[in-house]
Every structure is written in structure tokens, then in C-alpha cells.
Amino acid sequence: MKQKGIIFDMDGTLIDSMPVWQNLGGNFLRNHGVKPPDNLNDIITTMSFQESSRYFVKAFGIPLTEDEVNAEINEMIRENYGKHLPLKPFVKEVLDQYRRQGIKMSILTATDRALAEAAFKRLGLIDHFDFILTCGMTGLSKRQPEIYYQAVESLELPEKEIAIVEDSLYCIQAAKNTECYIVGVYDEFSKNDWDEIKRISDRTINSFEELKK
Template identity: 80%
Template sequence: MNQKGIIFDMDGTLIDSMPVWKNLGGNFLKNHGINPPDNLNEITTTMSFAESSRYFVNQFGLALTAAEVNAEINEMIRDSYGTHLPLKPFVKEVLDQYVRQGIKMSILTATDRSLVETAVKRLGILDYFEFILTSDMTGLSKSEPEIYFQAVETFGIPEKEIAIVEDSLYCIKAAKNTECYIVGVYDEFSKNDWEEIKRVSDRTINSFEELRK
């Protein structure tokens, strides 16, 4: 890639964290004595934290505010981000490479900022990024193109000189509304969408090893 800036998704792209999320909503509902619907992941996968929290409150009649749901779910996975979730293979080597090349990097994620900072600090890569932008900070989910335009504007680099690196099809489709170069990353969690990801993206990689020089 010859871009001057790169906007990275975090979960499933930089960090191998998607298994933590797979049954999180269902486990949260079970903790409150509610049997989750079989298609819960399908319903919530494109939602931001705030949207999914409001969904749980409104759909299941929880005696909690959306903010309280949000906080409880964050606490369910905080230990994972703080102790053991790893970078995906070759991510550190590629980030080091981009730092040497003077490429500006940022993170755009639906995950709560406190969890993001906990993970990237532990993994020693916080200082690699110009900024971290989250759905909660913008009030936008990653299914909305506007969140990508906000990330581009924050960078202050022309769209055509920025790459966006994502693992989820719905995010890639939203990012395609920009003029950025879209890189689709394989993740087991979104393997069923891989053929469509390959069709929609400008480039796809099975591993960050393919970005090493």
C-alpha cells in the first residue's frame, strides 16, 4: 500500500478478539434470567454499543438504563482486554514497518474507548496511533458511512491517500462510500462473508504477513 494514512478497525483486524464477543449478548441476557433469541448475534452485529444497549432495554424490558447495560457488558469483557487478548499474527511487525515509513495510523472501532486503550497499552502499540475514534464518541455505528468521513476529516489527509482496513462486510460496505483504499482482512468470525468481502474490497489479505516488506 502506498497510502499516507491508515484507519484500522480493531476487533478481528488488529486484535484476535471476536470469540469474546460471539456469545456476549446472550450471556448478558442469561445473567438477567432471559432466554436469548437464536438470532441475537445477527440482530446486534451491526449495532454500536449504545444501540445494542438500548435494544436490550427496549426489547426485553430490563429494569436498567442503556448506560447501565453498556457498563455491565464492558465489565464482562474488560479482563480479556486487560490480560490476554493477542494481536493477530504479524500485526506488530507491520505496524513497526509503517512507523518507520512515516505512515500515520489511527483506530476506528465500535468498542468502548476504555477497552481499546486498555488493550493497546498492554500490547505496547498505543503510541503508534494518531487518534482513536469510537462509535460512542461519535454517536454513530460502523454501518453508517458518516463515521468513516469523520475519521478521514480527523486525519486531515485526502481520502484517496488513506487506506481503511476492516474485517467485517457491513463495515467495508460503509467505508466504500469514501474514496479511501479498502483492505479486507480475513477473520474466522466473518468467514461466511469472505467471498463478498473479496468482491467489495480493493484488496484482501488472509494475514498481515502479506503486508510485510
């Protein structure tokens, strides 16, 4: 890639965390005596953290505020981000390479900022990024192109000099509203969308090994 800046998604792109998220909503509901619907993951997969908390409260009558739901879910997964979740293969090598090249890098994620910071500090990568921007910080979901405009503005580079790296189709569809270079990353969690991801992305990779030099 020849871009001067890169906006990375985190979960499923840099960090192999999607299996944790896949069961999280159902486990939260079971903890509150609610049988989760069979299509729960389909319902919440494109929601921001705040939107999913609101959904749990309103749809299932969970007797908590949205902030309390956020806090409980954060606590359920905090240990995973702080201690266990690994990078996807070759990510560290590529990020180190881009840092040496002076490429500006940032994170745009639906995950809580504290969790993202805990993971990247543990993995020794926190200083690689100019900023971490989250859905919670902006009040926007990653379905909305506006969140990508905000990330671009924070990186302080022209759109055409920025790459956006994502693994989810709905995020790529929103990011395509910018003039950035779109890189689709394969992840098992979104494998059913891979053909469409390949069709609309400027480039796709099955592994970060393809970005090594």
C-alpha cells in the same frame, strides 16, 4: 500499500477478539434471567455499543438504563482487553513497519474507548496511533458512511491517500462510500461474507504477513 494514512478497525482486524464478542450478548441476557433468541448475534452484530444496549433494554425489559447496560458489559469484558486478548499474527511487525515509514495510523472501532486503550497499552502499541475514534464518541454506527468521513477528517489527509482496513462486510460497504483504498482482512467470524468482501475491496489479505516487507 502506498497510502500515507491508515484507519484500522480493531476487533477481528488487529485483535483476535471476536470469539469473546460472539457469546457476550447471550451471557449478558442469561445473567438477567432472559433466554437469548437463537439469532441474537445476527441481530446485534452490526449495532454499535449504544445501540445494542438500547436493544437489550427495550426488547427484553432489562431494568437498567442504557448507560448501566454499557457499564455492565464493559465490566464483563474489561479483563479480556486489559490482560488476555492477543493481536492477530504479524500485526505488531506490520504496525512497527508502518510507524518507521512515517505512515499516520488511527483506530475506528465500535468498542468502548477505554477497552481499546487498555488493550493497546498492554500490547505496547498505543503510541502508534494518532487517535482512537469510537461509535460511542460519534453517536454513529459503523453501518453509516458518516463515521468514516469523520475518521478521514481527523487523520487530516485526502481520502485517496488513506487506506481503511476492515474485516466485516457491513463496515466495508459503508467505507466504500469514501474514496479511500479498502483492504478486507480475513476473520473466521465473517468467513461467510469472504467472497463478497473480496469482490468489493480494493485488496484482501488472509494474514498481516502479506503486508510485511
